[in-house]
Amino acid sequence: MKTNSPSVALFIPCYVDQFYPQVGIATLELLEKLGCQVTYPSGQTCCGQPLANAGYARDTVGTARHFIETFNDYDYVVCPSGSCTLHVKEHFPTIAGLEKEQEALEHKIYELIEFITDVLKIEKLEGKFPHRVGFHSSCHGQRGLHLSSGSELNQPPYNKARKLLENLAGLEWVELSRTDECCGFGGTFAVTEEALSIQMGKDRLADHLEHKTEILTGGDMSCIMHLQGIATRSKQELKFLHLAEILNQALS
Amino acid sequence: MTHPENAAEFLKDSQKSKWHDETLWFVRDKRDKVSKGIPEWEQLRELASGIKDNVLANLANYLEEFERNTTKNGIIVHWAADSEEHNRLVLEILQQQNCTAVVKSKSILTEECHLNPYLEKHGVEVVDTDLGERIVQFLNQPPSHIVLPAIHLKKGEISELFHEKLHTEKGNEDPAYLTQAARVHLREKFFAAKVAITGVNFGIAETGEFVVCTNEGNADMGVHLAQVHIACMGIEKILPRRKDLGVFLRLLARSATGQPITNYNSHFRSPSTGKEIHIILVDNGRTAQLAREKFRNSLKCIRCGACMNTCPIYRRSGGFSYNSTVPGPIGSILSPGLDLKKHSSLPFASTLCGSCTDVCPVKINIHEQLYEWRQEVTKTQGEFAKGLSMKLANGIFKSPLAYKISGSLMRNAVKSLPNSLIYHPLNTWGKNRNLPDPPKESFQQWYRKNRS
Amino acid sequence: MSSREKILSAIRSLTLEPKALPDIPHFSNSGDLVERFTQSISGNKGEVMTKSEFEEWFSTSGFSKVISLSDHFSKLATLSLPEDPHDLETLEVAILDGQFGVAENGAIWLEDSQLGLRALPFATEHLVIVLDRNRLEDTMHQGYDKIAAAHSGFGLFLAGPSKTADIEQSLVIGAQGAKSLRVVLI
Structure with a gap:
């Protein structure tokens, strides 16, 4: 962590953006409550997983390049989806000319929960939820x-x-x-x-x-x-x- | 028929498909429990995987060593490039023995080669002697599972079948009674057969012996009574050293059925005096698979069936839905290598959940290979329209503006159109599922208003 | 080109990354060997008994076709080993000596020298294996260490009676081979 207040880029998966904005909002507010400095890089789109899993990984080069460029300047990328996070880490096609940035991204992108437990090192949260x-x-x-x-x-x-x-x-x-x-x-x-x-x-x-x-x-x-x-x-x-x-x- | 069509058909009998799911889940659960009783379980998987990797990296040398040692032991070795040659070799041995009735224990390889219909066409009666295999043979069906061949059948169906074929009492469904009837029938066949065919679980290069595992003892009943034993072995079944069996026999039955070991684990090194053992080493597409780097390690498979038992798709669609000799996750990565066109829907018969990879005793990355096969399928077999819509989607996702427009279009479409008119994928989505209530704004729009 | 040459040259034409053959480390489990072995056999649907328990069972069983290759029970034999395995069709009991047993799974090692005829432990209706209680190994690894250099035309790890669950996964003992296994620990 470079400062006391980590600089976090929020990656909100496309279907969450479109159908579940409240999940994006909750992710943002939660990270802020936990002391993070959160930015939502504008211009982000999708990780390309729907295409790749359908057998068209070769058609996701443009999407992946755009993703790497969008999130290049941040310390951490946090995403409220294990599936999209995994896709960025393991299934992005190799992007020529951005190999270093891509490798860095694979190491700095986290699913929300693992970011809280593994990076912020929060062992337990005080609060109540009687359900x-x-x-x-x-x-x-x-x-x-x-x-x-x-x-x-x-x-x-x-x-x-x-x-x-x-x-x-x-x-x-x-x-x-x-x-x-x-x-x-x-x-x-x-x-x-x-x-x-x-x-x-x-x-x-x-x-x-x-x-x-x-x-x-x-x-x-x-x-x-x-x-x-x-x-x-x-x-x-x-x-x-x-x-x-x-x-x-x-x-x- | 494609996998989705077959699966939908299987699910129509909801009671039976539920039973199928629960029964196989029970087997997986037994596997979980017994594997957790072995503290070094994950280490054993790692070792088994490493040993098999070494085998595949040195396969030609090991095959030659195996051939040298088996020959020295008095076993006759044959090589078959494909299923036709394999079948022809078996027939030739049978003809030399004037044998017109043969007993055969479980061998997925002979299923793969369609040996039974070939021999029958040439006037040889083949009796499958594993109980489950005998049952499906009576029905002219292939096995629906590589370890539990008749798992798709209920005892009522088997009772009816045995009443017709073995004259058991009508309506008697007691498994013990039916098994006893099969015992009497099969023992008669064992004592009459001149030649017995078995598969091979492991061939040991160092000693030139091979190992066959069963619970019923049917392989041994066949071969020790017959004059000639024909063992059909895929070239990938090699292990370097005898002691490697310690690793593999600890994993095999525990993974397959949750038992600590199969009850009979026979090591064949040389024939009894006056008898013959033949081994047929079969390629049939294996060297081609070895050449495919991404799919090479599927050849590590030891045919335990654990990936079938754990697969949420297999459990709910049944073995026949795959229309492939080896069904389930492992079949879905092996079969496309044999016939990509025929099996093009199999790599998609998965959610890529990864459970198969984690139960696999030799650590084949099955779900990753399913993903890779999808990339191959769309290259050569992709429907034009599907390809186009995907390209369109890529165009949308790499352009923020296009993404925004199409996103709001989609949200508005969901708002204003009845479900039946929404474009195809969403239409299928909505057959048995509601769509989320469309929000008034996207997260992006909210963020712009509230945070920037 | 023969198929042999075809297959071998197809493999040799590939560039395969070298992979070292791993060493198998020493694995061992804790716990009393006899106790674990007994549990394993009973899990495999066999039964472990003492010499006197066995003698009592045998004396009340009324079997008349018995082959014994075990010196411990040679007096119980009513038949001698035939030349032709087909003559085993109606055999009721076979009594054999086992070389050693494996505690983790109940597997007992037998070779040609114990079997007389390879068909014997399968064709008989009931199988009895006599085993020295001091000859129990921990896991299969120790088992294979023990037979590393042994050379027999046929060898077998036998762990229970013939069984099947091919009808609706209901376990039935006595499929095609022996209907029961008794292990006499001496």
């Missing part, structure tokens, strides 16, 4: 960025989001039957494999309902958008919030 909260572990956050331990691996259990939430007064953590099964969003998978995508989402929701989740949260709005879309269609009594919204509310 039963069910956590949806996004696959790219967990298996890609290792934000929590995977049920597949023989490793000591940990969960960075849980560490922050658990300390909030009144918050009850919901234990699920399948702690880290995919929700079935999967980007274009949601439409190309619609039937499977819906079934996977329904199964995740059933697990939360069975364990009396009141508010379903997670670090990736894409998973939440999918789950919320199914829950709303079937008129299920579940509320959905991004982790940033919970933490920002709890700290106010």
Whole structure:
């Protein structure tokens, strides 16, 4: 950290910008409450993941170049999405002439929660949030960025989001039957494999309902958008919030 | 049919697909528990991966060493460049023995080569002796899972089948009763067969022996009673040293079914006096896969099936939805190498969740290879329209202004149009899901008003 | 070109990055070997018993077709080893000596010299393996250390009776091979 108050560039994924501005606002306010100097670089667009995952990574060169240039001048880039963060870190095409900047970006971009726990080194947050909260572990956050331990691996259990939430007064953590099964969003998978995508989402929701989740949260709005879309269609009594919204509310 | 069409069909029987999901999840859960009982589990995976990497980097040398030692041990070695040659070699050995009925234990390789229909066409009766394989063989189906071949069937269906084929009591669905009937039937076949065919789990270069693992003991029942044993082995099944088996046998059954080891792990080094063992070393696309740098390490696979049991797609779409000898995540990275056109939908039958990679005992980066295959598929098999819309999207995302315009267009479209009229992807999205309520302004707009 | 040449030259034509063969470190687990071995066998649906427990079971079982290759129980044999394995079709009990067992999974090592006929432990209806309780190894690694230089035409890690779960994942003991495994620890 170069100063006491780190200079942070906010990267708000395209679908959050367009559909969930409140998540962007919560991320910004939360980081400010935690003492960061936050800027939202204008002109930012998308990381290109939808194209790349659909098999057109070669067509994302322009998008990636624009991204690297937009975020080049900041100490940190923080994003309220594990999936987009992982894409920037691991799936950007190599951009000729910007190799150094690209490598620097891969090391300075963080998903919001890991930025709080690993860079700001915040062990626990004081606040209250008196609700039963069910956590949806996004696959790219967990298996890609290792934000929590995977049920597949023989490793000591940990969960960075849980560490922050658990300390909030009144918050009850919901234990699920399948702690880290995919929700079935999967980007274009949601439409190309619609039937499977819906079934996977329904199964995740059933697990939360069975364990009396009141508010379903997670670090990736894409998973939440999918789950919320199914829950709303079937008129299920579940509320959905991004982790940033919970933490920002709890700290106010 | 493509994978999405097959999957949608499988999901129509919601009770059965739920059972399929839960049963395979149970197997994965057993695997989790037993693997967590081994403190060095992750180290073993790392070792297994490292040993296989070394094998693939020195495959030609190891194959020659293996051939030299097997030959010294009195085993007859054959080489097959493709499935046709493999099948022809098997038939020739059977003809030399005047054998018209053969017993075969589980071998995914012989499924891959479509050996059964070939032999049947040439007048040889083939009896698959693994219980699950015998069941699907009676139905003229391929296995739907590489370890649990009949996992797509309920006991009622098997009871009916056995009533017809083995004259068991009508309506008796007791698995113990049905298994006993199969035992009687199969033992008759074992005691009559002159030649037995098996697959190979591991071939050891250093000793020239090979290892076959089963729980039922069917491979051994076949080969020890027969005069001739034909072992069909993919060239990637080599391990350098005997002691490497310690690593792999600790991983294999635990990963596959959650048991600490298969009950029978037979090491074949030389034939009994007066008998013959043949090994057929098969390429059939393996050297081509070895040449593909990004996909090379898929050849590390030891066919445990753990990636199928963990895959949220496989569990809910069934093995047949992949229309590929090896289904599931590993099949989706192996099969495109054999026929990209036929299997072009398989790399997309995944959310790239990565669970397959984390259960894989030899640490194949399966989900990353699915991603890489997608890039290959769109190069040669991409539908024109899909390519165009993606290019358009890239045009939007690299230009801030275009992005803003299209974003507000999209939000307004969502606001003003009924779901059925929204353009295609959103339309499919909305079949069973609502769209988020469109906000009055984007984050960018809010930021400009409030912070700059 | 023969297929052999074709395959080998296809591989040799590739530039493959060298990868070192890893050493296998020494792994060991804690806990009493007999206890762990017994648990493992019972998990594999076999049974560990003492000599007297076995003798009691055998005396009440009424089996008449018995082959014993174990010196410990040679008196129980009613048949001698046939020349042709096909004559094992109606064998009821086979009693064999095991070389050693592995505690972590119950696997018992047998070679041609213990088996007489390779088909014997599979074709028999019930299998009994006699094992010296001082010959238990910790893990498979120690097991393979033990047989590193051994040379037998056939060898086998046998860990339980023949079993299957191919019908709806219901476990059934006694698929095609032996219907039971008893391990007599002496």
